[in-house]
Amino acid sequence: MLVEVAEGIEKFLETVEKHSGKRIFALFCGGVSPATGESWCPDCVKAEPVIETGVAKAPEDAVFIKCSVGDRATWKDPNCEFRKHLQLKLVGVPTLLEWNTPKRLVEEECSKQDLVDMFFEED
Amino acid sequence: MASYRVFCRNMKTSDVLSYIVKQNLRRCRRFSSHTDERQNYDLVVIGGGSGGLACAKEAASLAKRVAVVDFVEPSPRGTTWGLGGTCVNVGCIPKKLMHQASLLGEAIKDSRHYGWQVPDEVNHSWQTLVQSVQNHVRSLNWGHRVQLNEKKVTYYNGWGKFLDEHRIKTTLKNGDEKIIHAANVVLATGMRPKYPQEVPGALEYGISSDDIFSLQKPPGKTLVIGGSYVALETAGFLQGLGFPTTVMVRSICLRGFDQQMSQLVTDHMSNNAGVKFQWKTTPVSVEKTKNGSFSVRWRDEEGKEDVDHYDTVLFAVGRIPQTSNLGLENTSVKLKSDGKILQSQHEQSSVPHIYAIGDILDGGIELTPVAIKAGKLLAHRLFGNSNKVLDYSKVPTTVFTPLEFSSVGFSEEDAIERHGEENIEVYHAFYKPLEFTVAERPSDQCYIKAVCERTGSQKILGLHITGPNAGEIMQGFAVAVGFGISYEELSASLGIHPTSAEEVVKLHITKRSGEDPTVTGC
Numbered sequence A: 001m002l003v004e005v006a007e008g009i010e011k012f013l014e015t016v017e018k019h020s021g022k023r024i025f026a027l028f029c030g031g032v033s034p035a036t037g038e039s040w041c042p043d044c045v046k047a048e049p050v051i052e053t054g055v056a057k058a059p060e061d062a063v064f065i066k067c068s069v070g071d072r073a074t075w076k077d078p079n080c081e082f083r084k085h086l087q088l089k090l091v092g093v094p095t096l097l098e099w100n101t102p103k104r105l106v107e108e109e110c111s112k113q114d115l116v117d118m119f120f121e122e123d
Numbered sequence B: 001m002a003s004y005r006v007f008c009r010n011m012k013t014s015d016v017l018s019y020i021v022k023q024n025l026r027r028c029r030r031f032s033s034h035t036d037e038r039q040n041y042d043l044v045v046i047g048g049g050s051g052g053l054a055c056a057k058e059a060a061s062l063a064k065r066v067a068v069v070d071f072v073e074p075s076p077r078g079t080t081w082g083l084g085g086t087c088v089n090v091g092c093i094p095k096k097l098m099h100q101a102s103l104l105g106e107a108i109k110d111s112r113h114y115g116w117q118v119p120d121e122v123n124h125s126w127q128t129l130v131q132s133v134q135n136h137v138r139s140l141n142w143g144h145r146v147q148l149n150e151k152k153v154t155y156y157n158g159w160g161k162f163l164d165e166h167r168i169k170t171t172l173k174n175g176d177e178k179i180i181h182a183a184n185v186v187l188a189t190g191m192r193p194k195y196p197q198e199v200p201g202a203l204e205y206g207i208s209s210d211d212i213f214s215l216q217k218p219p220g221k222t223l224v225i226g227g228s229y230v231a232l233e234t235a236g237f238l239q240g241l242g243f244p245t246t247v248m249v250r251s252i253c254l255r256g257f258d259q260q261m262s263q264l265v266t267d268h269m270s271n272n273a274g275v276k277f278q279w280k281t282t283p284v285s286v287e288k289t290k291n292g293s294f295s296v297r298w299r300d301e302e303g304k305e306d307v308d309h310y311d312t313v314l315f316a317v318g319r320i321p322q323t324s325n326l327g328l329e330n331t332s333v334k335l336k337s338d339g340k341i342l343q344s345q346h347e348q349s350s351v352p353h354i355y356a357i358g359d360i361l362d363g364g365i366e367l368t369p370v371a372i373k374a375g376k377l378l379a380h381r382l383f384g385n386s387n388k389v390l391d392y393s394k395v396p397t398t399v400f401t402p403l404e405f406s407s408v409g410f411s412e413e414d415a416i417e418r419h420g421e422e423n424i425e426v427y428h429a430f431y432k433p434l435e436f437t438v439a440e441r442p443s444d445q446c447y448i449k450a451v452c453e454r455t456g457s458q459k460i461l462g463l464h465i466t467g468p469n470a471g472e473i474m475q476g477f478a479v480a481v482g483f484g485i486s487y488e489e490l491s492a493s494l495g496i497h498p499t500s501a502e503e504v505v506k507l508h509i510t511k512r513s514g515e516d517p518t519v520t521g522c
């Protein structure tokens, strides 16, 4: 499966556009803080290995976009673009979703292996 | 459950449909051919609808090993859907959303009287509605999947069939089979729409409630055949969305409901909502014409035949229990002649460890809350040391026609039959919802009646309301009636002013008195 990395909403939507027609999975996480080298969001850090394992179950021809929602202050702003975008309307990080479907896992759900496996396996 | 969020408001219907097809194909690939692999469960539930899911989740929460077997046989038109059963996919949920869409059309008209400057011509997009409704349905399907997973219920997306009284074979879409072993089985396979066998072209060209909520193109001029609540509700919202709709009824509408109320509902539909009724007629044949529409021939009581053309022909002439392809012949489970499962007592079939809940239970009531409650209580009786059983009397229900009709308890006919006319008192009132006045909407069919005992404090046997939001009004009163409230207690209560619901506690005119039941002023 093709993995893409996007920073910010514009880049994300561009990447989606580029792969339109394919199944697109996306993970939204808090950005990496320079001080620690890890995401500022502990749930995101916790979910990472779980999602890494789950992704292996996704179909070959799908695309997986990892997208950062920026630093903590940017994300916490109620007007954050990721919160406002009509098709995203994110309410928490991490969020794992499949584009153009209602499938979505939010926050601690992203660290539950069986849920994450089901997310990538189910069509 | 805060676990998934509604998403993809902009998802296209075609995406939704290809999503469903792919979903079924892909799920199957997950199971390699483990034929005869034996899996043991404390409980296997066949049918993942309202009743089945509720029962399975409840049993799993009591730390039992539980599996749900669910599969949707495509409709004759090829429509199929995800997990959740009739209510979620092709019943209550999409129906109520389309009813709401139609009510909003009414509200747009009303709003001009309230000062809103709405353009004369306001259009409706069927495609947008279907897309929004289907998106919501898909999100519920996913939600049910997540819930089963969270509760550790094993889900088989396959067709279940008894091999014997404890072994169930599930056939997945790609033909793979899996055999599971069940200490207890709950059957909750629901019902599917019936097509009249004797009408040529019905099965070939007709659609049903299984298809209407995901119909790709606008239905256009529609003929709805049947007098069931499904028929009336569908005709109501289609007409409200601007599609000229005719209802063809063989005998009466809303059989089993209070017939005076039923009359008010159909009067409102024909006099105010613009639905055409063709009474006492039956379809003879359906044929496809050159331009793609359908020519329907019908016959009236006197045997006279006539014909008209429609873009869509929808059959709502009843539903058949899904019990015929379940391998019940390999068990001693007894069926009634209509295909429903006979109970020895409390949802238990003639085989002690096999139970039936929901629509397929003989003597049950075909409503979602009934199926859910029966499933939950049964799980607790099976695994939780409980002996609570479901009381099937005084179940409230609402018909979501343009003018809603809600009821709880006995119809006037049933009360008379059981208690005798001389032993019941009926309090009734025609009322005018305040919001109708300014909008100059006729309120001729807004009516309430309480069917009560005649003596003592006059226990309420049945309560019936037609009017806007009748369903919302009834829920609270249904609790009171369920607990045996009397007319004396009801009329000692205070109303909330100004509401339509307050007319219920203000009821004071008896039918017997012959006084004019029209409510005037405050």
Ligand SMILES: Cc1cc2nc3c(=O)[nH]c(=O)nc-3n(C[C@H](O)[C@H](O)[C@H](O)COP(=O)(O)OP(=O)(O)OC[C@H]3O[C@@H](n4cnc5c(N)ncnc54)[C@H](O)[C@@H]3O)c2cc1C
Pocket: B046, B047, B048, B049, B050, B051, B052, B069, B070, B071, B072, B073, B084, B085, B086, B087, B088, B090, B091, B092, B093, B095, B158, B159, B160, B161, B188, B189, B190, B191, B209, B230, B322, B325, B326, B357, B358, B359, B360, B365, B366, B367, B368, B369, B371
């Ligand atoms: C148009 C319409 C509107 C409705 N509106 C309302 C309403 O407003 N309020 C209300 O309370 N009720 C309403 N109902 C009724 C309500 O939908 C049903 O009462 C309820 O869904 C019954 O639940 P159930 O568990 O018995 O079966 P269902 O919900 O029908 O679920 C049965 C499931 O079992 C599956 N199945 C069947 N056989 C097998 C098998 N052998 N193997 C595997 N899977 C199988 C079916 O495909 C289905 O998924 C409506 C129904 C319709 C058709």
